[in-house]
Structure formats: structure tokens, C-alpha cells
Amino acid sequence: xxxxxxxxxxxxxxxxxxxxxxxxxxxxxxxxxxxxxxxxxxxxxxxxxxxxxxxxxxxxxxxxxxxxxxxxxxxxxxxxxxxxxxxxxxxxxxxxxxxxxxxxxxxxxxxxxxxxxxxxxxxxxxxxxxxxxxxxxxxxxxxxxxxxxxxxxxxxxxxxxxxxxxxxxxxxxxxxxxxxxxxxxxxxxxxxxxxxxxxxxxxxxxxxxxxxxxxxxxxxxxxxxxxxxxxxxxxxxxxxxxxxxxxxxxxxxxxxxxxxxxxxxxxxxxxxxxxxxxxxxxxxxxxxxxxxxxxxxxxxxxxxxxxxxxxxxxxxxxxxxxxxxxxxxxxx
Amino acid sequence: xxxxxxxxxxxxxxxxxxxxxxxxxxxxxxxxxxxxxxxxxxxxxxxxxxxxxxxxxxxxxxxxxxxxxxxxxxxxxxxxxxxxxxxxxxxxxxxxxxxxxxxxxxxxxxxxxxxxxxxxxxxxxxxxxxxxxxxxxxxxxxxxxxxxxxxxxxxxxxxxxxxxxxxxxxxxxxxxxxxxxxxxxxxxxxxxxxxxxxxxxxxxxxxxxxxxxxxxxxxxxxxxxxxxxxxxxxxxxxxxxxxxxxxxxxxxxxxxxxxxxxxxxxxxxxxxxxxxxxxxxxxxxxxxxxxxxx
Numbered sequence: 001x002x003x004x005x006x007x008x009x010x011x012x013x014x015x016x017x018x019x020x021x022x023x024x025x026x027x028x029x030x031x032x033x034x035x036x037x038x039x040x041x042x043x044x045x046x047x048x049x050x051x052x053x054x055x056x057x058x059x060x061x062x063x064x065x066x067x068x069x070x071x072x073x074x075x076x077x078x079x080x081x082x083x084x085x086x087x088x089x090x091x092x093x094x095x096x097x098x099x100x101x102x103x104x105x106x107x108x109x110x111x112x113x114x115x116x117x118x119x120x121x122x123x124x125x126x127x128x129x130x131x132x133x134x135x136x137x138x139x140x141x142x143x144x145x146x147x148x149x150x151x152x153x154x155x156x157x158x159x160x161x162x163x164x165x166x167x168x169x170x171x172x173x174x175x176x177x178x179x180x181x182x183x184x185x186x187x188x189x190x191x192x193x194x195x196x197x198x199x200x201x202x203x204x205x206x207x208x209x210x211x212x213x214x215x216x217x218x219x220x221x222x223x224x225x226x227x228x229x230x231x232x233x234x235x236x237x238x239x240x241x242x243x244x245x246x247x248x249x250x251x252x253x254x255x256x257x258x259x260x261x262x263x264x265x266x267x268x269x270x271x272x273x274x275x276x277x278x279x280x281x282x283x284x285x286x287x288x289x290x291x292x293x294x295x296x297x298x299x300x301x302x303x304x305x306x307x308x309x310x311x312x313x314x315x316x317x318x319x320x321x322x323x324x325x326x327x328x329x330x331x332x
Numbered sequence: 333x334x335x336x337x338x339x340x341x342x343x344x345x346x347x348x349x350x351x352x353x354x355x356x357x358x359x360x361x362x363x364x365x366x367x368x369x370x371x372x373x374x375x376x377x378x379x380x381x382x383x384x385x386x387x388x389x390x391x392x393x394x395x396x397x398x399x400x401x402x403x404x405x406x407x408x409x410x411x412x413x414x415x416x417x418x419x420x421x422x423x424x425x426x427x428x429x430x431x432x433x434x435x436x437x438x439x440x441x442x443x444x445x446x447x448x449x450x451x452x453x454x455x456x457x458x459x460x461x462x463x464x465x466x467x468x469x470x471x472x473x474x475x476x477x478x479x480x481x482x483x484x485x486x487x488x489x490x491x492x493x494x495x496x497x498x499x500x501x502x503x504x505x506x507x508x509x510x511x512x513x514x515x516x517x518x519x520x521x522x523x524x525x526x527x528x529x530x531x532x533x534x535x536x537x538x539x540x541x542x543x544x545x546x547x548x549x550x551x552x553x554x555x556x557x558x559x560x561x562x563x564x565x566x567x568x569x570x571x572x573x574x575x576x577x578x579x580x581x582x583x584x585x586x587x588x589x590x591x592x593x594x595x596x597x598x599x600x601x602x603x604x605x606x607x608x609x610x611x612x613x614x615x616x617x618x619x620x621x622x623x624x625x626x
Binding site: 011014019022027029139142143144147148150151154155266269270271278285288289292293295307308311315 | 471473474475476478479483484485486559563566567568569582586589590593596600603604607608611
């Protein structure tokens with residue numbers, strides 16, 4: 001087990017290194033001229049020269065990369081060409097926003113997965129209709145799901161759920177940036193519930209695809225392990241059907257479901273970027289698309305690095321958890 | 333005498349083959365699968381010839397702005413500039429599908445090239461190439477595609493390059509496995525024993541056996557590529573307006589969403605429909621081919 005963890009962490013470092021290198025190289029070979037974006041089109045020659053020094057453009061590439069990488073390790077993501085501020089400061093409010101949405105989306109995906117898998121295993125008219133609805137939603141692009149949910153829950157049902165922003169009240173001054181948590185910490189139920197209500201629609205739009213995929217894997221796993229010899233043995237020993245489901249069915253189905261969730265984390269990250277735009281959610285995605293609009297590559301690179309690192313870390317964590325649960329993974 | 337007997341036996345074998353009920357792919361498809369295959373053909377036809385049949389230009393205003401769908405003369409309504417939505421949808425469909433086909437083809441050819449070299453040569457080269465492939469597979473695909481496209485500047489070409497960069501490793505892995513499997517098959521062994529080596533063995537005996545798998549897989553991936561392209565152009569990495577492109581139309585329409593839902597929703601629906609049709613018929617074909625042992 002230790003050697004597996006060491007190996008896995010080793011490859012994590014390698015992947016993170018190359019991720020950094022690729023993003024750095026992209027910034028060097030890209031079409032955009034960083035100095036011009038930084039100073040504006042009308043800058044004088046002196047201003048351009050000063051900006052070149054400030055951005056370190058004339059340093060050897062190896063030095064630039066070393067600075068970039070060490071900066072990353074210290075949490076310094078560089079300077080935004082558009083806002084001319086430290087990107088880390090820009091992101092300090094949008095990172096919690098995206099993380100909160102991502103956590104809500106993962107939780108919702110698990111809820112959808114478990115509820116739907118029950119429908120998959122127990123066929124019936126209602127189940128069939130629901131399955132069709134969810135299957136179509138799952139193959140739709142996430143911004144379509146987002147738009148449709150806004151139309152239904154905000155426009156046609158007269159605003160039962162809010163369709164924009166994170167809160168009707170704005171942040172607490174001493175808040176953590178996670179609004180639901182802030183509400184709980186301050187003991188304000190109105191605030192907490194309002195934050196949760198704002199989370200529901202975007203989280204649904206970002207999670208429905210993963211939820212449906214999860215449901216299929218869970219349903220497959222449960223059906224096959226409920227028909228297995230060990231389930232039969234458990235039944236013959238007099239265990240009730242629900243105990244067999246809980247102790248053998250769910251437990252055996254959970255390991256493929258977990259690895260599927262890890263794969264889908266990357267998918268969810270990219271749909272979050274899109275969904276945030278529809279709901280004017282001030283997270284990494286909105287920051288990213290603003291940066292794309294003005295050609296601010298350091299900011300784009302920073303967001304891509306953060307999202308990429310989260311994805312890679314999550315995958316490693318899931319691999320280690322799987323290996324702890326299932327000895328076969330350790331050997332392969 | 334001997335010759336004719338051998339020929340007779342061969343004829344018998346051929347007859348036996350012919351007598352066996354040959355089940356076509358079409359007749360073994362269910363109703364829903366058939367509908368989706370017809371849908372794929374219809375969508376491709378519309379994309380192919382549609383733009384020349386539409387009455388209005390996709391980039392010249394042709395009516396009052398923000399006409400709702402089913403208005404007179406504008407079946408799908410008009411957008412904020414008075415451009416005909418129907419014409420824009422059809423042109424956008426053409427652009428998106430064409431881009432997706434090109435991306436898939438380039439990625440498949442690139443992946444096949446690398447996979448064939450790795451699988452056929454083996455040894456150090458195989459190890460090195462597969463390490464690189466695994467590295468790319470460990471990255472979050474869409475994020476890297478976004479970074480590449482953003483670095484190259486806003487255009488559909490950079491979005492296409494971005495997606496190709498993350499798409500080839502899938503084919504490289506697949507092809508490498510296939511090549512190693514095929515290289516152990518009797519006909520390749522026989523060719524090798526008869527003295528066929530190197531390039532000729534690869535091109536004449538290995539590659540043809542790998543081609544069906546890779547071409548089927550690639551053609552089924554088009555739906556996923558359409559979705560990824562749409563996501564990139566939705567966040568601004570694609571053709572700048574007013575050129576019609578489905579993802580971009582959807583994100584531009586977001587500003588008027590609550591007053592004129594159709595400007596944003598219709599392009600999104602088109603993307604969803606294309607992806608659904610390709611994915612659904614693709615899944616059906618995949619299952620069928622596996623059953624037939626291709």
C-alpha cells in the first residue's frame with residue numbers, strides 16, 4: 001500500500017510539473033503580445049520598455065520558467081495584464097465561489113445518481129418517463145440545461161428559485177467566501193437558505209450529466225452483485241433483502257461509482273465554467289471568460305492551472321482511496 | 333485433379349457462407365436506433381446543402397429585430413439585429429459539424445500514426461510514446477483545450493487546434509492496443525514467416541485490420557467534439573460575431589434571455605440535438621459491431 005501511494009504521488013508531481021510547463025510554453029508561443037495588452041495600444045516607447053522589464057520578458061526563458069514555477073509554489077499566480085493586479089488577489093473571492101458551487105454539484109450528482117439508480121433497477125411507467133427526461137438532459141450541453149432550468153423555475157413558475165448571483169444580501173464582511181457556511185456561522189437561517197436557493201439551479205445544470213452516468217454505473221453494479229453467489233449465500237443465511245442490498249449490493253457497486261465520479265470531476269469543472277456564465281456566478285468561470293474577452297493570457301493560464309491542479313489532485317485522491325478499499329487496484 | 337478438388341472444396345465453403353442468413357446492420361437495429369441514424373443523415377444533409385437553400389443571408393438583417401419563432405416569413409424568428417434565426421442556425425450547424433469532422437479526422441490520423449509506431453516498434457519508442465500519451469490523458473481535456481485555444485487567439489481554428497491537442501491520445505492508446513493484437517494474428521505471422529518485413533508488413537497486413545475499429549470510433553466521437561467546440565465558443569473561444577456559430581450564438585443571446593429566449597435557446601437546442609443523435613446512433617453501432625466481432 002505504501003509503495004502504491006508513493007508511486008501515485010510521484011506521478012502526481014510529474015503531471016503537475018508538465019501541466020505547469022505546458023501552460024507556460026503556451027504563454028510564450030501564443031499569438032498575443034503581452035506587453036501591448038499590458039500597456040495599451042497608445043503607450044510610448046519608454047512605457048513599453050518599462051513594462052518589458054516589469055513583466056520580465058527579456059529574461060532567458062529558463063529564468064522566466066523558474067520564476068513562474070517558484071511563484072506558483074508560493075501561491076503567486078503572476079500579474080493580470082488587464083487589471084494589472086495580482087491574479088491571486090483577483091481570485092481570492094472567485095475561488096470560494098466556484099468551490100462552493102462545485103461541492104454542491106458533486107453532492108447533487110450523488111443524490112441524482114442514487115435516486116435514479118433506484119428507478120433503473122425498479123422498472124415502471126413513471127420510472128421510464130423520468131429516465132427518458134434525465135437521459136435527454138444528460139446528453140444536452142450544460143448551458144442548455146442551465147437555460148431551460150432558468151426558463152422553468154424563474155420565468156414560468158414566477159421566480160420560485162433565483163436565477164442569478166450567489167445571494168440576495170451580499171457577502172458578510174468577515175465571511176469565509178462560502179456563503180452557505182457563512183450563513184450557518186452567523187446563525188442566520190434566512191441567509192443560509194437564500195444561499196442554498198441560489199446554488200440549486202446552477203448546481204443542477206452542472207451535475208445532471210454526471211448524476212445520470214453515476215446512476216447507470218450504480219444500477220449495473222447493484223444488479224450484478226445482487227445476482228452474485230455471495231448475495232445468494234447471504235440470502236440463504238437468512239439476511240433480509242434490504243440488508244443484502246446495503247451490505248453487498250451497494251458496497252460492491254460503490255467502487256466503480258467512485259472512480260466514475262473522479263473522471264466526471266474534470267467534466268464537471270468544464271461545465272461549471274459554462275454554467276457560471278449563465279447564472280452570473282462570480283467564480284473562476286466568469287473570471288476566465290472576462291480574461292478571454294480581453295486577451296489576458298496570464299489570467300487565463302492561472303485559472304486553467306488551478307482547475308487542472310484540482311482535477312489532478314482529486315483523481316490521485318480517489319485512486320488512493322480506491323486502493324485502500326479494493327486490494328486488486330494496488331496490484332495492477 | 334488435385335487442383336479441381338481444392339477448387340470444389342473452396343466453392344462449397346463459399347456456398348456455405350452464402351447460405352448462412354446474412355443479417356445486415358440495418359435490420360438488426362431497433363426503431364429508436366433507426367430513427368437516430370436517419371436523424372444523423374438528415375442533420376448532415378441539412379448542414380451540407382442547407383445554407384444554399386435558405387431564403388435569407390445569415391449575416392444581413394432581413395426583418396424586424398426580436399421576432400418570436402413562427403413569425404411570418406421567419407419560422408425560427410429573428411435575433412436582436414433582425415438576422416433570420418433559421419438561416420443562422422443552418423449556417424452555424426454547417427460550421428460546427430464541419431469543424432468537428434476536421435478535428436476528429438486530424439486527431440484520429442495523428443493518434444493512429446503514433447499508436448501504430450508505438451505498437452509496431454515496441455521497446456523504448458513504445459514506452460516513451462505511451463508515457464507521453466498517458467501524460468496527456470491525465471490532464472483535464474477541456475481545460476487544456478481552453479488554454480491552447482486562448483493562447484492562439486480567438487478564432488475557430490484555434491479552438492479546433494485546442495481540441496485536437498487533447499483528442500489524439502485516446503486514439504493513440506486504442507490503436508496501439510489494436511496493433512499489438514493484430515500483430516499476433518495468424519495472417520500477420522504467416523506474412524512474417526514468408527519474409528514480409530517492416531513498412532510493407534505494417535501497411536499491407538497490420539493497418540488494414542486496424543482501420544475499421546479506428547474509423548468507427550472516430551466517427552462516433554463527432555457528437556462529443558461538437559459539444560466541446562460549442563463549450564469553447566460559448567465562453568468566447570471561437571469565431572467572433574457576427575459569423576454564425578452555434579455556441580457563440582447561444583452565449584450572445586444570453587443578454588436578452590428573459591425577453592427573447594429563442595435567441596439563446598434555439599442554437600443550444602441544435603447543439604444538443606446533434607450531440608444526442610450522434611451519441612445515440614453511435615452507441616447502437618458500437619454495440620452491434622462488438623456483437624459481430626469487428
